[in-house]
Amino acid sequence: MFFLLTSFVVVAIPYVIERFGLRVRFGLFALLFWLFVFQFVLIFSIDALLQNFATSMPDLLESMLTTLGGFAFVTIGITPIITLVLAAAYLLFALGQWLFDRDEKDMPTPQRHFTVAIDGPAASGKGTLARRIAEAYGFHHLDTGLTYRAVAKVLMDQNMPLDDEFLAEKAARSVDLTKLDRAVLSAHAVGEAASKVAVMPAVRRALVAMQHSFAERPPGAVLDGRDIGTVVCPDAPVKLYITASPEARARRRYDEIRSNGGGANYEEILEDLTRRDARDMGRTDSPLKPAADAHLLDTTEMDIETAFLSAKTLIDQALAKNTH
Ligand SMILES: Nc1ncnc2c1ncn2[C@@H]1O[C@H](COP(=O)(O)OP(=O)(O)O)[C@@H](O)[C@H]1O
Ligand SMILES: Nc1ccn([C@@H]2O[C@H](COP(=O)(O)OP(=O)(O)O)[C@@H](O)[C@H]2O)c(=O)n1
Structure with a gap:
């Protein structure tokens, strides 16, 4: 009787x-418990049957009941042993899991990244502001305009048409973000050609994929272009839309070219910029427009430092929100 009672306790506790204690149950211990109960009931009911009715029952039935009862009697000792072994294995497994989880909690959390999205028309000051922000916060910077310029440059260098989507997509897929040479790509004519290849969805798809993964670099990235806040990084915590009057922008581009020793005509530049704005704003795929949640910054009468300080206030607020 003592053996049965101990066995019952051994199968009942697990x-x-x-x-009642486990969130994920496989029912293994339930199975063993009810098997034990079944064996127990078999032994005692068969014993009672044989004691009272053995003389009146057929021999075959009596020997079947005796075999069954004997089998239950022999195996009832195995059930608590299996339960004990399984419970010990389960305990070891749970202990291992607990140690592993504890180690994982001690591991550094994956690095966060923070994105600043800057959009705006040509020569509004996006690139200048983006570089200044990247430098101040230690973020990576990508001038996405250079990626479209790189595609245009490949086609121009090989005398290929600028409106062949197949060729342009091939050129887009070959763009290497680490090899964008601003000095070579910043030519005025390349900007004009870039806005032509930029209307092609296949080109945009290829470049946007690269830009999107660049934006995820920790600790943060600043991307400037035309569709950063709307398409490339729609979830960026800070979005800026930089504008300036066409005249101010043409003047800046003119001064820039002249100071680099190039020849330029203000009227022509103004005309080019206006045409490029119309093409960038009028295309069907990812047209230039402010994202609904972008902060507008008109730099017509604003110097570079003031523009940076306005952006800094917004970034600091967003960073403070991100860390709390
Ligand atoms: N707020 C500003 N005031 C005056 N000049 C500016 C301002 N922002 C940028 N610039 C100048 O305008 C030119 C074009 O700026 P850039 O940043 O290259 O424009 P974008 O990237 O929008 O084409 C550069 O020579 C830059 O120094
Ligand atoms: N994210 C971007 C960036 C540039 N572009 C195209 O690429 C052209 C050149 O971009 P850019 O930023 O180098 O031009 P600028 O503003 O420096 O003159 C633009 O006129 C757009 O047509 C784009 O479509 N999407």
Whole structure:
């Protein structure tokens, strides 16, 4: 009797823990518990039957009952042993999991990244502001305009048409973000050609994929272009839309070219910029427009430092929100 009572306790405790203590249950201990109960009932009911009715029952039935009862009697000792072994294995497994989880919690969390998205028309000051922000915050910077310029440059260098989507997509896929040479790509004519290849969806798809993964670099990235806040990084915590009057922008581009020793005509530049704005704003795929949640910054009468300080206030607020 002592053996049966101990065995009952051994099969009942894991069953109760499994039933009421575990969130994920496989029912293994329940199975063993009810098997034990079944064996117990078999032994005692067969014993009672044989004691009272053995003389009146057919021999075959009597020997079947005796075999069954004997089998239950022999195996009832195995059930608590299996339960004990399984419970020990389960305990070891749970202990391992707990140690592993604890180690994982001690591991550094994956680095966060923060994105500043800057859009705006040609020569509004996006690139200048983006570089200043990247430098101040230690973020990576990508002038996405250079990627479209790189595609245009490949086609121009090989005398290929600028409106062949197949060729342009091939050129876009070959763009290497680490090899964008601003000095070579910043030529005025390349900007004009870039806005032509930029209307092609296949080109945009290829370049946007690269830009999107660049934006995820920790600790943060500043991207400037035409569709950063709307398409490339729609979830960026800070979005800026930089504008300036066409005249101010043409003047800046003119001064820039002249100071680099190039020849330029203000009227022609103004005309080119206006045409490029119309093409960039009028295309169907990812047209230039401010994202709904972008902060507008008109730099017509604003110097570079003031523009940076306005952006800095917004970035600091967003960073403070991000860390709390
Ligand atoms: N707020 C500003 N005031 C005056 N000049 C500016 C301002 N922002 C940028 N610039 C000048 O305008 C030119 C074009 O700026 P850039 O940043 O290259 O424009 P974008 O990237 O929008 O084409 C550069 O020579 C730059 O120094
Ligand atoms: N994210 C971007 C960036 C540039 N572009 C195209 O690429 C051209 C050149 O971009 P850019 O930023 O180098 O031009 P600028 O503003 O420096 O003159 C633009 O006129 C757009 O047509 C784009 O479509 N999407």
